[in-house]
Amino acid sequence: MKQHKYACITGASRGIGAAIALRFAKNGYDLTLHYHSSAQEAERLAEQCRSEGVKVSLARADLAAADGAESLYSQLPQAPDVLVLGAGVDAYGMIQDVTAEEWEKIMNIHVRAPFFCARLALLHMVRQRFGRIITVSSIxxxxxxxxxxxxxxxxxxxxxxxxxxxxxxxxxxITVNCIAPGLIRTDMMTNSFNDDELRAIIEDIPAGRMGTPEEIAALAMFLASKEAGYINGQIISPNGAWYC
Known part of the structure; x- marks a missing residue:
């Protein structure tokens, strides 16, 4: 079957999402890049992707909102053949300190939004009997x-x-696979831990370093490919042999 060339990437403005967007653009994918608050970063990324000769649209949506998935999907120029569900925020602290509002925000962004984004995308994927959904979890x-x-x-x-x-x-x-990264050098990670804390974590990683967003993007690109058609329902964790 001919490889389709249109992908929607959530959480695309920075970090892993941005690296995935650039990798897809370099491989000829037209893109919709989702962002929430990082408008300038999203615009810069869109221009970088367009320089690869592909069409790029931006979609702003708050995936913490109950209707976030529907808001995002209403802005897409067409139904995606590849959906990368990469939007996420960190939540650090003891369970006793978690508020109901924080619970709802984290669960909406990480669980509700991917669920309903995928449900909307599947209408097209099922009709054409082809689709790639890539979720992003964590170690x-x-x-x-x-x-x-x-x-x-x-x-x-x-x-x-x-x-x-x-x-x-x-x-x-249709394939649905999950990337569950270990310690990756992104703003989310470097803003959550100071240098001493990061060095202590890295000491426990056999590879002796953090991973890069580009390494995660390479995996996402493969999972979207025709060659990955028999890889389905898998949780792949690039983590430098930290947890095997």
Missing amino acids: WGMTGASYEVLYSTAKGAVISFTKALAKEVAPSG
Whole structure:
């Protein structure tokens, strides 16, 4: 089947999402880049992607809102053949300090929005009997992290969502896979920990370093490809052998 060339990437303005967007643009994908508050970063990224000769649109939506997925989808110029669900925010602190408002925000962004974005995208994917959905979880969704119980809960839900949806839509020629990165050098990570804390974490990683957003983007690009058609329902964790 001919490879389709239109992708929507949520959380695309910075970090892993931005790296994925650039990688897809270099491989000829027209794009819709979702962002919420980082308008300048999104505009700069869009120009970088357009320099690769592809069409790029921007979509602003608050995925913490109950209707965030619908707001995003209403701005798409067409139904995506590839959907990368990368939007996310961190949540650090003890479980006793989690408020109901914080719970709702984190769960909406990490669980509700991917669920309903995927449901909307599947209408087109099922009709054409082709589609790629790539979710982004975290190593903490696999093994859990103290002081990040809320974040781990949300990212664990992403993993279960990925596995269940893959089984449901595989008969329609659609794959659903999850990338669960370890320690990746992004603003989210460097803003959450100081240099000493990061060095202490890196000492526990056999690879002896953080991963890069570009390494995650390379994996996402492969999972979107025709060659990855038999890889389905998998949780792939690039983490430098930190957790195996």
